[in-house]
Amino acid sequence: MVGGMKPLAENEKKSGDTAQTDRRASGDVLLDGKSLTKRFGEILANDRVDLRINKGEIHALLGENGAGKSTLVKMFYGALEPDAGEIIWQGKPVQIDNPAAARALGIGMVFQHFSLFEALTVVENIALALPEPGNMKALAKRIESISSEYGLPLNPQDIVADLPVGIRQRIEIVRCLLQEPALIIMDEPTSVLTPQEADRLFKTLERLASEGCAVLYISHRLEEVKRICHHATILRHGKVVGECDPSKETPSSLANMMVGSEVIGVSHSGKAPELGPARLRVADLSAPARNPFATTLNDLNLAVHAGEVVAIAGVAGNGQGELFDALSGEVRVTPEMIYIDGQACGAKSINWRRQQNAAFVPEERLGHGAVPGMTLTNNIVLTRHGTNDGLVSAGFVSEGQSGELEQKVKTHFDVRMSHDNPEARSLSGGNLQKFVVGRELDRKPGVLVVNQPTWGVDAGAAALIRQSLIDLARSGSAVLVISQDLDEIFEIADRIAVISRGFLSEAEAASGMTRERVGLLMAGSAERSQGNDRKAV
Template sequence: MGDSVAETTLPEVDETVQRQDRSEKETLLNAKGLTKRFGDILANDNVDLVINKGEIHALLGENGAGKSTLVKMFYGSLEPDAGEIFWQNQKVTIGNPASARELGIGMVFQHFSLFEALNVVENIALALPNPGKMSDLAKRIETVSRDYGLPLNPDDIVADLPVGIRQRIEIVRCLLQEPQLIIMDEPTSVLTPQEADQLFLTLQRLAAEGCAVLYISHRLEEVKRICHHATILRHGEVVRECDPTLETAASLASMMVGADVASVSAGDTKPDIGETRLALQGLSAGAATPFATALNDISLELKAGEVVAIAGVAGNGQGELFDAISGEMRVAPQMVQLDGKPCGSKNITWRRKQNAAFVPEERLGHGAVPGMKLSDNIVLTRHGTGDRLVGGGFVSNVEAGALEKRIKQAFDVRMSHDDPEARSLSGGNLQKFVVGRELDRKPGVLIVNQPTWGVDAGAAALIRQALIDLARSGSAVLVISQDLDEIFEIADRIAVISRGYLSDPEPAAAMTRERVGLLMAGGAEAQGEVA
């Protein structure tokens, strides 16, 4: 990560807090033997966790390891089946989020719960028990947000704000209730490196004031950087506790998955670059809704054999770009070309028949129908591509079932019984299925939006390797991602999207995180306007 900022400005925080012995500190929250069962699944099995005052405590684990269940019990939205929670040495029962907030526990969610049409102060007032007068609240918001280095203008309409600022609203909303423990669920997944650095400063400042932070993240580098202590969950149990500063990202990852994570390798051989498979020429499209982003004169050539990654902060036109390439949004014919054939006005089935494949960002509800079986979900994207799934208008359940088994095996999709409904799979498993469904076709052009969003380390490594392997076998792969680690791991060339403008792709070897960060923060836009 672009660590120069934080490390140069806050060396004393890093040095003093992290080296302290944990036992000397005052215990804030002590959970003993927490157990939570959902049907047959033991989501949390006898979990012990101690959080001290002023500690940034990382909670690590793969998807489905039980992290969310655990923090929901702290935040009062789930009740443990067994076990006790002590808050400042008092035994407490946290019956609901309101009583959690009364104790001084706040939570910042991964998915924001903001009303886009309302302004900042209105959104915050909605969440407070006694908001008081709006003008007073606005002043408090300004003061608190400035004090913590998260400046907010109370009158801004949420719809106009980038994701990083929206997260600030959630954090400030939490801070206004003067919490002693803040639970943060994947807070940096939507931030640029620079914005993340800003957040880390705030967290370190909070910790210095004695507030504890329970920090859930998949990004091991940042856990190493800012957390004082880490608890690692696997299959609902605490498997390790450690001081992340003394570990490497690789050792943390292997603790999480319980085995060494296969490192993704792009292969020593230089990619064998071939013909242009996908070309975007002056792709422009107006914003369809007030909350959408317009695409501005985007040009890109994607060649056989390479992985091109498009970095960018969420909401900068990634979804619109994906829709234009897939054909869910139609544009002028010349704007999108597959193997030299203009297809901007063709539908998605036509493009799939041209051997293109697409994996959207949203797994449930876009890439897959939640209430349908996996075999039906295979028909969803492959009914037109000649897999013998459809004959004479009739769908072959036998063929679909056979494909489902093949994909399940090839991509290690784990399920409780054969061919379940899509909604019952965990995020990582469903993503493996959705990606596998397309890779199974060996497409000539693959467009993936956020391939490993919210996916555990093991599944992410498998998916990334599969993408690289596809490119090396002669296909063209376009990856749209917010995860810089992922991008630098797999991309041959990197472009950045910002407010609907795309920067020129540059070889990954010549790119730095700082440069990507600058392009994200508007550099791509300036480049686009000049070009």
């Protein structure tokens, strides 16, 4: 499919460059945002942003977290009203007051977080979103034909709760397509897909583009932007800082444009780390699902040694959260299922494990890793009150101590804030993640379990976090990273295991792994391989 893309990209090259402005003004402009400005309090989220999307173009919108991508997109989708500037749609100025108005114009959006009713069927979910759903049987037929036509087959009668995330995204896309949009906005569509599923999505996008439908594509994954997008607009601090043809760029040059400075690649000191004893060991870990939408864990086995980073890859919702909760102690299991430094601790509390010098960073930073309405100083106390940091004596919390730790984390991990000791909710995603990771790394834990260390984090912060994880491992700790981001996994992991429907494949050396193999394991052969292993034993 990369081959299929190339002719288009080359066409661009020929007509692009010198004559780019001419070509882009040649009358096939679909949407023209002029000088769009949006202010939230003191923050200028969008500062005179110009964005022009042509018909049949896959247009990438790039930028770090907090660069203003979502704000801009929400103005196109009618969820926000610009303070200044105008939107020209097919040659006429329009005002988009709400999402219904956007849909009426032909602008559809596929969100990062799906808005589906899990207990309803596919066709029921789609009918709910259509202004005039009409006859359900006819609608089911239309869904079937459109979805197969675009290579996104769906069974209209399936219940959403039973479907994996990749299929759920299809429902959202098909829901969009049924309204015959001229522009589809996609927010991080591949973050929940296996490589194979992503490939299929790219084919669909290509097909849409060839039919004249434009796609506004938001993604952090620069590799795929380079691969499928015809044009890219880059935002930084709310301003357009550049436009380019991504096929002519490299992922690192794209990243530099986004960040505004050189992104330092992660460096491994020495090739193969010297492995010490297993510091974190999971033995036949099983846990029943706690609710109908949770995943059952089935006989998981894994050992993480001193000195190495082990990564668990997998598509969202395959048991990562359940595994994390069992490892951290938020959900207790049988003692002999989890060992930290040789001690059986499956039934011990999270603070007991912290006292054994283990540390945990959950996926959700706001509301799990940090309390949104509390200051950073208080959020330091959240995970460190039980460890021997002298934060609590005789039941009283020492504000001086926690303040000192907060300052330390802030300087070491470059956490940027508008004023001293703000509430956690006011930090941007990347900065809060640096804080939440830094709060644990500051203790130099012997065992670190981190779920989605750089989810939704900008390139600069991600590099810093990944480097510090590797450095921690090399200093003799065991680091377990649970991640959906394959780029990240291949960047930092020494060994890789894959989780799929609550089964975990055996961890294999990263050097011997390929994306294709990981993808196959993600799509379900992890459970088969685990099953086979068990039978062989």
